[in-house]
Structures are given as C-alpha cells and as structure tokens.
Amino acid sequence: INAGKEFVTMLEGGSFFHHGDSFAMMRGGHLDIAVLGAFQVAANGDLANWHTGAPDAIPAVGGAMDLAVGAKKVFITTDHVTKQGEPKIVAELTYPVTGKHCVDHIYTDLCVIDVTKAGLKVIEKVEGLSFDELQALTGATLIDATQG
Template sequence: MSHTRLSREQIARRVAQDIPEGAYVNLGIGLPTKIASYLPPDRDIFLHSENGLLAFGPPPAAGEEDPDLINAGKEYVTLLPGGAYFHHGDSFAMMRGGHLDICVLGAFQVAANGDLANWHTGAADAIPAVGGAMDLAVGAKQVFVTTEHVTRSGEPKIVSALSYPVTGKQCVDRIYTDLCVIEVSPAGLQVTEIIPGLSFAELQALTGAELTDATGAAGQENKT
C-alpha cells in the first residue's frame, strides 16, 4: 500500500498533542525543539532548557531575536510571562532531581526494553555529543523519543537490543516515529497508531524488534 511518512514538523505536532496541562517539559536538541511551535495555546506548559531557561515559548518573529534567549540547540526562543533564566548548575539540578514531568529526546536506537542510545554511534570518526541526555533520561518522570523509523540507509532504529553506546537503560516510555506511535510497556512494544496506508505487517518488517498491534479498529482498517 502507498503511504506518506510524517514530516519532522508533523511528528512534533503529534507529540505536542500529548503534553498535558501544567507539565514541566524538556525538549532535546533537534526534532524535539520543534514541539515548542505546536503546543496548544490554551494549555499552561512550562518548557525547560538545560542551558538554564524555564517557561519559554516558540521562536520569535524575524528581527525580534534576543541573543540572551536561546535553547540548548542554540536556537532563538521567546520567554513567556513568568519565565526565568538561571545558572546551568541549577538547571541540571532540576533535571537530576526529578522535577521534570516529561523530556523529549531524539534517538539513534531504542531497544525493545526501553534502552536508549542517542549520543554516539560508536563509529571511530563520530563526534560524541552527550550533553544532558543521560541526566534527562534518568531524571525525567517520562521519556518520549522522536525519530525517523529507519536510518537513511534503511536500517531499523527500533531494535531488540542496542548496538550503539547506551544513554539510559529502560528509560523510554513512548516512541513517536514518522510511521507510528509506540508505547514501551512491560508487555513489550505496543503500537497504538499507524499512519494511513501502512499495514501492521509492513511496519513490523521495518522494525528490528517484535511489535504488538494495539491500534484497535483503526489498526484493523490499516491492515486491509
């Protein structure tokens, strides 16, 4: 069947729908930072950046950039009413102290048991970039991952066991890819959403770990 993969913006928009009122949320570098642009305006959500920002908003309009207001990815942001910026050490104390409800991270690989690899591929010429990922992976109450389902060469990113260096063990709660949404549960990887036009069997063939179809009626439609 033909299908159209979600764009990075569409993945970010989908994650934004699941962030609840009152949540304190860290958005990792890369795709996760796009989520700030899609959060529902009627929800009070407090975004945290590891370089020392709390309660920031979407990117500013062109010409209104403030060089003192950037996120961990060095992208310009806005500060919402009541927002604050503070010392890097205080920011990491928030991350390590269990004060964040959700962090959203990118990934090179996610294992079936929720292990995460997102800082280094292990290649000799790769530049490691751990940042605060390890602190977030163990410090946040929930860890969401956003990623393309496969690499540019077609290799699965969701695997039975990691082959890349570990960022955090059994830390991932949910995975959002350009093909589906997966809950990481004690019962395994539960697929709760699949993009239109893609069957569960096709999704499984693109995945390096066993999946369970938990889509219900919508999933049955996708499989016809």
C-alpha cells in the same frame, strides 16, 4: 540570543535560570517529561542517543544521560529508520547506552509506540501503512494495539 544568533525576548510568564540549576532539576528528579531524539531504542526501553560508535564521530553525551534517568517519563521522537534504511527500534542496542529501561513512548514518522512490560505496543500508525509493513521496518517485535 538564540542558536541562530537572533535576538529573543521572553514571553510574559516565562523564566530562565542557570544551566547548573537545570542539571540539578534533571538529577533531582524534578522533570515530569523529557523529549529526546534517538539513534536506537531497544524493545525493553533502553536508549542510545549520544554516540553511534563510529570512529570518525565525536561523542557528545551532553545532558542526555541526566535527562534519560532524571525525568519521570521519557518520550522519544525519531525517524523510524536511518538514512540507510536500518531500523532505529531494535531488539537490543548496538550503540553505546544513554539510559537503561528509561523510554516510555516512541513517536516516529510512521507510528506511536508505548513501551510496556508486555512489549512494544503500536497504538497509532500512519494511514495506508499495514501492520505487517511497519513490522518489516522494525528491528524488534511489535504488538498491534491499533485494533479495537
């Protein structure tokens, strides 16, 4: 049964295992890629995705920390800004840390960013959005790598 309470069947070649084994895979460094959401991503690749620090929010880290530090690469998928228009890509985290220096790539609704030692390199952006407009929506300095 899935999260929507629907019956499911496994496709040929599929597999499943106990959740304890999944944590052993994460903690043992056996995952090539983890795709996670984010509340914030810092310019140095720090990730905050489990708690905003709001007093009325219930913190729930789940397996996010294990994934963030256990996977060989971490890809983030997120909106570029919050519902209030605040940047989610920031110079430094203001929310509690999930993982330090763990993010490799960020995929937002506006662009694709590689997190590098040199900084946040924009490798792709939506058509019609200028680099300056993208920078204005971002809380950290971006490097334009979209030009030849």
